[in-house]
């Protein structure tokens with residue numbers, strides 16, 4: 001979008017690009033700092049309602065923490081997120097058997113959506129950007145199957161029927177649902193969002209749901 005390009009231009013003029021890690025090189029994250037990033041590549045099974053979730057980075061690494069903050073909070077730097085993508089793609093390539101399984105079983109990438117207000121404020125959905133980068137790298141299909149209707153409410157003290165209604169009131173399903181889905185998000189905190197999204201997809205007919213997140217906060 002031209003407005004984002006204009007914003008980048010103004011920001012780069014006011015604040016010349018310097019490496020987020022060492023502040024020495026005129027790059028968003030210099031190669032030296034990228035090389036120092038340790039990937040976690042941690043696969044967990046049966047977490048929440050998801051069969052498997054991989055966490056790519058260790059949130060305790062200062063550079064990763066800084067990078068996540070830079071696209072989560074104003075001025076929402078999309079380029080920092082994009083500069084991490086070769087690393088998270090490389091990380092997943094370390095699990096070739098899993099990748100083969102996901103490709104063979106036609107898993108579809110579904111990003112966790114943002115509310116309309118948040119999307120307007122940030123200008124991009126970080127989960128969607130991650131999903132697009134992964135889709136391009138692994139030739140996986142990508143589909144925006146979820147739409148966020150309202151912020152995630154608490155699920156405690158609700159009956160099963162109420163929970164179902166609650167889930168349906170957070171995410172709306174868009175179009176046909178694929179049986180095998182990989183949910184994508186940037187940061188997993190309480191797990192409530194992934195849980196709600198997975199449940200909405202299961203109710204709509206999904207059979208297997210996995211997840212890929214950049215970090216666990």
Ligand SMILES: [Zn+2]
Nearest residue numbers: 019022030033
């Ligand atoms: Zn650096």
